[in-house]
Amino acid sequence: MATPDALLVILRHAPHSSNWLREGLDAALVAAAFGQPVHLLFMGQGIMALLKEQGSGALGQKATLPTIDMLEMYDIDKLWVAEGALQRMHLSTDSLVDGVSLIEDQEISGLLQQHAKILNF
Amino acid sequence: MATPDALLVILRHAPHSSNWLREGLDAALVAAAFGQPVHLLFMGQGIMALLKEQGSGALGQKATLPTIDMLEMYDIDKLWVAEGALQRMHLSTDSLVDGVSLIEDQEISGLLQQHAKILNF
């Protein structure tokens, strides 16, 4: 499920509310560009980065969706979403972009153990 | 209980965690120095500003207590503390500085109504 030399980037902040999500995604993209295998874990408000219908903000605030769509080009194809968080946010996978992988809450700690490198945003 | 021309400054952030508390207290002190009647309402983590035993932070981060002790000199003598928040934080008034006034949760909205000017920190 995860290679031991992969980098796990955890994304916990929503689009538009701060720059955490964007700067976290930037770190993931740069790591991938350097040839590191990168996996993403979306927790809490971070899950909102995956909403299909999101747009750009007023006054030209950039949308996140184009970056999400770009991940595959960088060979970032593991997008883990905490299933419990999804339920607590009253969201279904239908509202999310394609290609996400659900993970049960009790498997999250195992996912962290399997990655030698972790960055938490 | 409150004069209609008084300024209510709400303090909701703990010492040392950010600069919100200090900059909120600064606003209260300046208003008082300008002759405005000022009342303070401590909510949530803001109540920690009133803990008797607090100190300065490591590496010379200033303590908040000297500022709290200075309030009386500026004629700021109404320090409201939300009673419910105090209970939820498992704190008793014994652990707080002298001179605070308890207010029940259901009276908070009335306190806000009575003040023409409010600043929320």
Place this chain on the structure above:
Amino acid sequence: MIKYGFLVMGAPYSSPAPHSALRFAHAVLARGHQIAGVFFYHDGVHNASSLMTPPQDELNLREAWTELNQQHAVQLDVCIAAALRRGLMSESEAQRHGRQAFNIALPFELTGLGQLLELQQRTDRLITFA
């Protein structure tokens, strides 16, 4: 006509507060009201940085505030104590503190906290963005 004052306490590109404030400002003006002034406090002081350099396809917040000042005479006050500790100063403050550079210039003016209270007194509404 209602007279508005704004208190802005979020930094651009870290908080959405300045964006919300600007959008609200233009809606206020469109409804025929007046904006007497904006007071930048806490991390909001970063809105005034003349060195702010966002990517070219993003709005430069300092320029957007400057435009608001030029077109609608909105006063832009920056709390001096909050600014100095966060690395923002005008030319005269730079001289006072022996620095080679400065990053706050007109139409932004460094001023004391009293200006915030004065703004609250002389406006009908003070709206906080944070």
Place this chain on the structure above:
Amino acid sequence: MIKYGFLVMGAPYSSPAPHSALRFAHAVLARGHQIAGVFFYHDGVHNASSLMTPPQDELNLREAWTELNQQHAVQLDVCIAAALRRGLMSESEAQRHGRQAFNIALPFELTGLGQLLELQQRTDRLITFA
């Protein structure tokens, strides 16, 4: 001996993260370990501001980091993309963007995000302060 790297993402005087990082740094060195470098990202880039002017009775964080560099050869890298949008630039960036002033100077160096990943690769521990 363990080799440490730090990722600092909080601004001085707005977040306690830089203070925690510095206190931790001195404890790491006291136990005989090495600190290879500090990477400043997100609001942490403000740690590098040469215009930072806290009240005289408070620690100047930039000076404290500079001392760490001078006494223990700790590399201080600042993410260039995060810095530019927040109004922080070196002399060469100021020239490139046509600005009159700059507020980042040695020992702080503007660099890309790749440097963070490189720091994570070449150290035994990467500790985040945010």
Place this chain on the structure above:
Amino acid sequence: MILHILTKAPDSSASTQMQQAIGDQDAVLLIEEAVTAALDPSWAAWQQCHTRIFLLSEDLIARGLASIAAGNGLPTLEMDGFVALTEQYEKTVTWY
């Protein structure tokens, strides 16, 4: 009569504190991160003062929550409506 402006998520301490401060005559406007309340019909504030909570439309759209808000029948406002609220309510308090 106060207009409360919430900018943080419904499970934040800012939201809890606001809920303690809402009076019977007050109104609430959800902006920025607070519009995620559209996802949560069980948020206590909906029961507390359902008719007077508004969500800022453009912040819903930016976050991809506009159709969910519409589906839940929640009242939204444009920026113009935000200004209208501040005309009506003399005092505003922002919770962040």
Place this chain on the structure above:
Amino acid sequence: MILHILTKAPDSSASTQMQQAIGDQDAVLLIEEAVTAALDPSWAAWQQCHTRIFLLSEDLIARGLASIAAGNGLPTLEMDGFVALTEQYEKTVTWY
């Protein structure tokens, strides 16, 4: 084996997320605002992994919580002990 460092209050979303990520062999260090957990014996994490949660002593002292932490019998560490934890645990994750 991971050392989790929490910098935010026990009722924050950072804390909730951390609690979901703690494994059986992991340890937790509470610093900065997180030391307010000393006030709350009902915090779920105390039950989840009581023996391996530490509080940073100097952050407790700064906030006036040192005697409360001592009264509740909570394990505290000096900065030196924080470093020792990072020697022992190869990975650290900071929740903020």
